[in-house]
Amino acid sequence: MSNCKNPIITPSFPARRAEERLCITNINIDDIDLSDETFKISSDKSLYDNDPASFDKSLSSLAASINSIGLINLPILQKIGSDDKICNGELEHKPYRVVSGFRRLAAVKSLISSKDSNLPNKILANILECDEKTCAFIAISENSFQRELNTMEQARGVHLLKKFISVEEIAGSSSAIFNMNMNRALINMLDDIANMPASVHRVVENERLAMGAALKLRQYGYDDDVIDSFVRLFSKIKTSLNKQKEIITNIHEIAARENISVTDVINAKEIREIVDNSADGADENRKGNLLRSILFEQRYPNLSKAKEQFNINLKLLNSQGDLKGGIKLEPPADFEGRDYTISFKFSNVDDLAQNADAISALSKNRLVDQIISSNL
Amino acid sequence: MKIETLFMDSHIKPCDEIERIIAATGLEPEYVTDSKVVYEHVNSSDDPVTKGKQTLYITENHGAVIKKCPGTSYYTCCDYTILHTGTFCTMDCSYCILQAYFHPPILQYFAGQDKIDSALDAVFEQNKTFRVGTGEFTDSLIWEKLSGQPEKLVKKFAEQKRSILELKTKTVNIESLKNIDHNRKTVVAWSLNTPAIIKSEERNTASLNARLRAAKRCEQWGYRLAFHFDPLVIYDGCEEEYKEVIKSIFTSNSSDGSAGINPESIVWISIGTFRFMPQLKQIIENRFPKSIIPYGEFITGLDNKMRYFKPLRIALYQKIASFIREYAPNVLIYFCMEDEEVWEKTLGFFPKRLGELGEMLDKSVINRCGLLSD
Ligand code: SF4
Numbered sequence: 001m002s003n004c005k006n007p008i009i010t011p012s013f014p015a016r017r018a019e020e021r022l023c024i025t026n027i028n029i030d031d032i033d034l035s036d037e038t039f040k041i042s043s044d045k046s047l048y049d050n051d052p053a054s055f056d057k058s059l060s061s062l063a064a065s066i067n068s069i070g071l072i073n074l075p076i077l078q079k080i081g082s083d084d085k086i087c088n089g090e091l092e093h094k095p096y097r098v099v100s101g102f103r104r105l106a107a108v109k110s111l112i113s114s115k116d117s118n119l120p121n122k123i124l125a126n127i128l129e130c131d132e133k134t135c136a137f138i139a140i141s142e143n144s145f146q147r148e149l150n151t152m153e154q155a156r157g158v159h160l161l162k163k164f165i166s167v168e169e170i171a172g173s174s175s176a177i178f179n180m181n182m183n184r185a186l187i188n189m190l191d192d193i194a195n196m197p198a199s200v201h202r203v204v205e206n207e208r209l210a211m212g213a214a215l216k217l218r219q220y221g222y223d224d225d226v227i228d229s230f231v232r233l234f235s236k237i238k239t240s241l242n243k244q245k246e247i248i249t250n251i252h253e254i255a256a257r258e259n260i261s262v263t264d265v266i267n268a269k270e271i272r273e274i275v276d277n278s279a280d281g282a283d284e285n286r287k288g289n290l291l292r293s294i295l296f297e298q299r300y301p302n303l304s305k306a307k308e309q310f311n312i313n314l315k316l317l318n319s320q321g322d323l324k325g326g327i328k329l330e331p332p333a334d335f336e337g338r339d340y341t342i343s344f345k346f347s348n349v350d351d352l353a354q355n356a357d358a359i360s361a362l363s364k365n366r367l368v369d370q371i372i373s374s375n376l
Numbered sequence: 377m378k379i380e381t382l383f384m385d386s387h388i389k390p391c392d393e394i395e396r397i398i399a400a401t402g403l404e405p406e407y408v409t410d411s412k413v414v415y416e417h418v419n420s421s422d423d424p425v426t427k428g429k430q431t432l433y434i435t436e437n438h439g440a441v442i443k444k445c446p447g448t449s450y451y452t453c454c455d456y457t458i459l460h461t462g463t464f465c466t467m468d469c470s471y472c473i474l475q476a477y478f479h480p481p482i483l484q485y486f487a488g489q490d491k492i493d494s495a496l497d498a499v500f501e502q503n504k505t506f507r508v509g510t511g512e513f514t515d516s517l518i519w520e521k522l523s524g525q526p527e528k529l530v531k532k533f534a535e536q537k538r539s540i541l542e543l544k545t546k547t548v549n550i551e552s553l554k555n556i557d558h559n560r561k562t563v564v565a566w567s568l569n570t571p572a573i574i575k576s577e578e579r580n581t582a583s584l585n586a587r588l589r590a591a592k593r594c595e596q597w598g599y600r601l602a603f604h605f606d607p608l609v610i611y612d613g614c615e616e617e618y619k620e621v622i623k624s625i626f627t628s629n630s631s632d633g634s635a636g637i638n639p640e641s642i643v644w645i646s647i648g649t650f651r652f653m654p655q656l657k658q659i660i661e662n663r664f665p666k667s668i669i670p671y672g673e674f675i676t677g678l679d680n681k682m683r684y685f686k687p688l689r690i691a692l693y694q695k696i697a698s699f700i701r702e703y704a705p706n707v708l709i710y711f712c713m714e715d716e717e718v719w720e721k722t723l724g725f726f727p728k729r730l731g732e733l734g735e736m737l738d739k740s741v742i743n744r745c746g747l748l749s750d
Contacts (some may be wrong), residue, residue: 219661253670256671257671303685306685333676335686336676336686337678338715340718
C-alpha cells in the first residue's frame with residue numbers, strides 16, 4: 001500500500017496501469033539507495049575524468065543553489081519494496097531507488113553532511129510506484145526533453161530499454177523517449193557501444209573517441225586489454241573521427257599482415273615516442289598527425305617511398321628554380337594513372353605568357369622527364 | 377557448402393534434370409510464386425552471403441541470357457560474352473566478388489535449356505567469333521554432377537564453327553564431358569593459385585593437383601584448355617610459389633606420374649592481381665576473419681576498385697610472365713583489366729586499339745579450336 005499523501009498525477013506514458021502512481025512525498029534521504037544506478041543514463045562525473053576538481057566545483061555550485069533557493073525540480077524515485085529494512089531476513093534493502101536526479105541528490109546529500117549543516121535528513125521527491133519499464137522510459141525522457149543527450153547517454157538509454165522492449169519498438173517510440181528519431185541501425189550501434197568496456201565509455205563521453213571509432217574497435221572483436229591500449233592511445237592524441245578510424249584500421253591491418261599483436265604495434269618504440277611525448281610543444285593534434293603518418297608509412301611502405309621520392313624531385317625542381325611563379329606539379333593519385341597535373345595562377349596576360357614559357361622549359365627538363373617516365 | 381533450403385519457382389515445369397537436383401539436395405522444395413520470398417529468407421540472416429550459399433533457388437532466368445562482360449574504359453577489356461546459366465556458388469572463396477555483387481547473393485539454378493539454346497542460336501547466326509563463358513556469375517561446373525547442362529552446352533557449341541564455350545571452374549567435375557564429340561569448340565579452364573592461397577582463401581574448392589589432373593584428363597579427351605591466374609595474391613614468398621604452380625602445369629607430376637600439359641593445348645593464360653570493390657573488404661573481414669588478403673598495399677584504382685600499388689603489380693606480373701614463357705613461349709598471355717603501362721612494362725606491347733585484345737584472343741581460338749575466321 002502506498003504511503004503517498006499527495007497523489008498528483010498518474011503517468012500517462014507509456015504504460016497505463018492502475019497501480020502506476022506518481023506522488024510527492026517527503027522521505028528520509030537514507031532510505032534512498034544512491035548506489036543503485038539501474039536508471040542512470042546521465043554522464044556527469046565521467047565528463048570530468050581529466051578534471052575531477054571541476055566536477056566537485058560544479059556539484060558544490062549546485063549544492064549552493066539548492067541551499068539558497070531549494071530544489072526546483074524534484075528527483076524522481078521508484079518505490080521498490082516495503083519500508084522494512086530487512087529483506088529476505090538478511091539483506092538491508094532501502095525502499096527507494098533513483099530514477100532521475102542523481103546529481104541533485106548527491107548535492108543535497110553533501111549539503112546535509114557538511115559540518116555546519118543543521119538541515120533535516122529529509123527530501124521532497126516524486127515517488128513512482130510502477131514497473132521498471134515505465135521507470136526506464138521516465139529516466140530517459142526526463143533528461144532528453146531538458147537537454148540533448150550525448151552519445152553515451154543515448155547508448156545507456158538504449159541499453160536500458162532493450163531489457164524491456166525490442167529494437168523495433170525503441171525505434172518506433174524513440175522521438176517520444178529520446179526526443180529524436182532513431183533507426184534500427186543507430187539503436188544497434190548505440191547498444192554495441194553500451195556493451196563495450198567502461199574505459200571506452202569514458203573516452204567516448206569525453207569526446208576523445210568518436211562513436212564510429214569505438215564501433216570500429218568493436219567490429220574487430222578485440223578483447224578488453226587491446227581496447228584499453230587503444231583507449232590509452234586516444235587519451236594522448238587528438239584527431240577527428242575519420243582520422244581515428246584510419247589509425248585503428250592501419251594498426252589492425254599492420255598487425256594482421258605482420259602476424260603480430262595489435263598491442264605490439266601500439267607499443268612499438270617509434271609509436272610510443274610520438275604518443276608519450278609530453279615535452280613542451282608536443283600538442284595533441286600534432287601528435288595525432290605524426291602518428292597517422294608513421295602508421296601510413298608502415299601500412300603502405302612502397303607507396304610512401306614513391307611519394308617521398310616524388311617530393312624529393314619536386315624540391316630539386318624548386319631549388320633549381322624550374323617551378324617558377326608558383327607553378328605546381330602534381331602526380332597521378334597514388335601513381336595509378338599516368339596523368340600529371342600542372343597548375344598555376346595568373347592575373348594578366350604577361351603572367352600567363354611567363355607561365356607558358358616556364359612550362360615550355362619544364363617540358364624539356366630532364367628531371368621532369370625522369371619523374372614522368374620513372375619506374376617509381 | 378551444404379544446401380539447407382530449397383526454393384522452387386512454381387512456374388518451372390518438372391523434368392528429369394530438376395528432379396535429379398532436388399533429389400540430390402534431399403530437401404522438400406518450397407514452391408514460391410514470387411522471388412521476394414527467397415530474397416527475404418536470405419536477407420533475414422545475419423550473414424546473407426552464407427545463407428545465400430545454403431539456399432538453392434531453382435528458377436528461370438528472367439533477364440538476359442547473353443550479356444556482354446562489363447569492362448571499364450580505364451583498363452583494357454577482353455570483349456567476353458557471358459552466358460547466364462545461374463548465380464553464385466557452393467564453394468566459398470574469401471575474395472569472391474559475387475559476395476558483394478548480388479543483393480542479396482542467392483544460389484540460383486536457371487532451368488530452361490530452350491531459352492539458352494535460342495539465345496545461343498542468335499549468337500551463332502552472327503558471322504562473328506564469340507568467346508562465351510558461363511563462369512562469370514557462378515562456377516561453370518558446380519552442378520555438373522547433377523545437371524546435364526554443361527554436356528548440352530558442349531554439344532550445342534560443337535554444332536557450329538564460329539564461337540567457343542569456356543567452362544571456367546575450381547572443381548574437378550568433368551566426368552560428363554568425357555566421350556562427347558566436342559569438336560574442339562569448348563575450352564575447359566581452371567583458375568589456379570598457390571596451395572597456400574587455395575588452403576587459406578578458397579574453401580571447398582579442389583586442390584591444385586586435383587585441378588591439374590582434371591585438366592590433363594580434359595586434354596586427353598581432346599579439349600582445349602585455359603588457365604587463369606586470377607587473383608594473384610602478393611605475399612612473402614609468393615613469387616617462388618607461383619613459379620612452382622606454373623612448373624606443375626607443364627611438367628610431369630612425380631606423385632602420380634602424369635605428364636605435364638602440352639602448351640599447344642592452351643588457348644590462353646590470363647593473369648590478374650587481386651582487386652576488389654571496396655565493400656568486399658568488410659565482407660571478407662566478417663566472413664574470413666583469419667584472411668589477410670585485404671591488407672595488401674592497395675590503392676583506389678581508376679575504376680574505383682582497390683588494386684595493389686602499380687609497381688607491385690608490375691613486378692609480380694613480370695615474374696609470372698617470364699615463368700610462363702620458360703615453359704610455353706608461344707602461349708597467349710593476357711591481362712584482365714590492366715592499363716597500357718602494365719602491358720608495356722610486362723609483356724612489351726599494348727593492345728591499344730579498341731577491340732584489339734579481343735581480336736588477339738579470337739585469333740588464338742581460331743587457330744587452336746578450328747574456328748572459321750570472320
Ligand atoms: S569458385 Fe569462383 S564463384 Fe565460386 S566462390 Fe570461388 S570465386 Fe566465387
